Amino acid sequence: MLHVSNLSKSFTLHTQGGARIPVLDGAALAVRSGECVGLAGSSGAGKSTLMRMIWGNYLATTGSIRIAGHEIVGADPREILSIRRATLGYVSQFLRVVPRVPTLDVVAEPLLLLGHGEEAARERAAVLLARLNIPQRLWTLSPTTFSGGEQQRVNIARGFAHAFPVLLLDEPTASLDAANREVVLDLIAEAKTRGAAILGIFHDQAARDRVCDRLVDVAAFTPGRAA
């Protein structure tokens, strides 16, 4: 479902005299349907950079990223938007929402964008929020005032609202207590069972061992390593 090959990335900082910083070189991986692959490597090795290139908010310098048959590198913004709507889900570490929008609507939005009815979308959102132990009295409030752990759970609910065929998870269990961590790991296991291809970053070793079928070490893609 997800194929990355010969991918490289460098940043050119025009505000700092045009300094060119290579961050990834020759990155390659594949994730099949029903499989969860973990990205390993120390902090700064390029795990998040690789994930953002797949999401499309970082441009690849060279190489190829194919998601369910669609090439992301060099794709028109409109194609990427349509892939993000239906095919590719992303749970980032930060929740970015319009202030004032109720939590229930934040979680339901991906379904509304796909044309689901408001009632059905909110019902699905309610089920996920309840499972992730967000108290019902908070559902009508904007998540902008929530604690870090609550925001993360809202973000996860939003990411799992639609059954995306491909999912990117950036530390989905990072600031969760044991009970909520279990819920998230169950959600990931269920997504695998329904055939989702998942690429994740997990610093939590036990979580990684439980859901990941294998690991890819991004240190292998560090530029200049072979030289």
Added chain:
Amino acid sequence: MTAGAARQREDVSAATQRRMVHPLLSVRGLEKRYGTRIGCSGIGFDLWPGEVLGIVGESGSGKSTLLACLAGHLRPDGGQVIFDTRDGPRDVLGLTEAERRRLMRTDWAFVHQNPRDGLRMGVSAGGNVGERLMAVGARHYGSIRGQALDWLARVEIAPDRIDDRPGAFSGGMQQRLQIARNLVTGPRLVFMDEPTGGLDVSVQARLLDLLRGLVRQMGLSAVIVTHDLAVVRLLADRLMVMQGGRVVEQGLTDQVLDDPQHGYTQLLVSSVLQV
């Protein structure tokens, strides 16, 4: 299903199909000069149905000139602005004055930064909304008032304010009234010039939420000019960055903001204060 309903369904699917092949707006080589000075130059982009395009840049970058040329407020010196009208794609710059005016009353809308430029200050709130309906031929008073009330509710203005003049409204309410006035005729393309400029941040958030909901429910396309990068991140699907009258970078909004390629965009993004 009645024959009428069946026909309507066919119309809808035909319209949907056409939407897949034609951009709503295609701009090619658009140029505007003020004497020897460049207002904007070499502008080209496609806007698809349901898409929101943000245009950012500092004061004097040409973004307002570009918007004015697109919306027909300024006459460009060259280029094409092709709009997918109900009769097929047409170059708006070649329309007669009467055709252009009809387009601006029906399929197009323009939301000004200052609501006073987009509202009639001497007419009641209900009148402001109803006037645009009457301009497209609505004549039944009861139905006009009913639609005005419906739209006031959608932009969260209490029904008992329908007979008040905009001068009695707060800045945020005036802006919401301007949006109601513009959207009541169900336009397909909305131009917005700094729609949240000059408003308190709490009012801005409310307006952003409203605009996002309307764009999704009505399948609107919009071109939004702003200098506020937080606003485009939340509203725009795609972003164009302007400097000195030219587009220096364009792409997916989060890509341009998170991984800017051009030196000017990098400067712009790194200059935002974090809160």
